[in-house]
Amino acid sequence: MKVVITVRGDRPGDAGADDLRGWLEKQPALRGRLRRAADPAPQAGTMGLAADAVLALLAPGGVATVLAGALIAWVQTRKGSRTVTITRPDGTEISVTSTQVGALDAWQTADLAQRIAAGLGVTERDDALPEPSPGSPGGPGPTAGPPAP
Numbered sequence: 001m002k003v004v005i006t007v008r009g010d011r012p013g014d015a016g017a018d019d020l021r022g023w024l025e026k027q028p029a030l031r032g033r034l035r036r037a038a039d040p041a042p043q044a045g046t047m048g049l050a051a052d053a054v055l056a057l058l059a060p061g062g063v064a065t066v067l068a069g070a071l072i073a074w075v076q077t078r079k080g081s082r083t084v085t086i087t088r089p090d091g092t093e094i095s096v097t098s099t100q101v102g103a104l105d106a107w108q109t110a111d112l113a114q115r116i117a118a119g120l121g122v123t124e125r126d127d128a129l130p131e132p133s134p135g136s137p138g139g140p141g142p143t144a145g146p147p148a149p
Contacts, residue, residue, distance in 0.1 A: 001057070001058045001059075001088065001089060001120070001121070002055060002056070002057050002058075002089060003055070003056050003058060003086050003087060003088055003089070003120065004037060004053055004054070004055055004056075004086070004087045005017070005020070005053065005054040005055075005056055005071070005084060005085070005086050005087075006053045006054075006084070006085045006087070007020055007053075007054075007082065007083070007084050007085075008082070008083045008085070009080060009081065009082055010080050010081035010082075016078070016082070017036070017037075017053055017054050018036070019074075020054060020071075020074055020084070021034050021036065021054045023070065023073075023074045024054070024056075024067065024070050024071075024074075027066055027067075027070050029062065029063050029066040030056070030063065030066060030067060030070065033056055033057045033058070033063065034054055034055065034056050034057075035054070035055040035056075036053075036054060036055075037053035037054060037055050058120060062117075064116075064117035064120045065113055065114060065117040067086075067117075067120075068112070068113040068114075068116035068117045068120075069109070069110070069113040071084050071086070071096060071116075072096060072101050072104070072109050072112060072113055072116075073109070075096055075097070075098050075101050076098070076101050076102060076104070076109075078098060080098070081097070081098050081099065082097065082098045083095055083096070083097045083098075084096050084097075086116070086120065088120060088121070092119075094116055094119050094120065096112075096116070
């Protein structure tokens with residue numbers, strides 16, 4: 001799933017999507033999954049996609065949790081007010097602000113990261129689907145054995 005991550009600061013030009021992308025790329029699970037968002041031509045009456053945006057490609061297996069945890073940590077370490085918004089392909093937005101996460105302890109941060117990952121709809125449970133059993137529809141079929149006598 002491709003998500004768009006935007007960053008807004010309390011002052012113009014203070015957002016820092018490039019800084020965020022650099023921070024996220026230090027996470028081994030996120031390397032190769034991040035791109036700077038291209039600035040499309042703005043639609044009439046709008047300002048268009050902010051230059052401060054990052055595209056992230058998420059997949060099952062905990063990547064969304066790593067992304068959420070890294071976003072929270074980045075916001076916590078910045079001076080001033082920051083808001084990071086993750087926008088799913090269906091338009092659903094999940095936002096984290098420095099005022100919300102500034103005073104969280106490690107347990108609260110981990111819990112929030114799990115809730116954000118669940119809100120993104122990409123969870124580790126997606127990897128935990130059982131394999132079809134032999135002979136079942138979609139299963140690998142019967143195993144080959146020696147020919148019957």
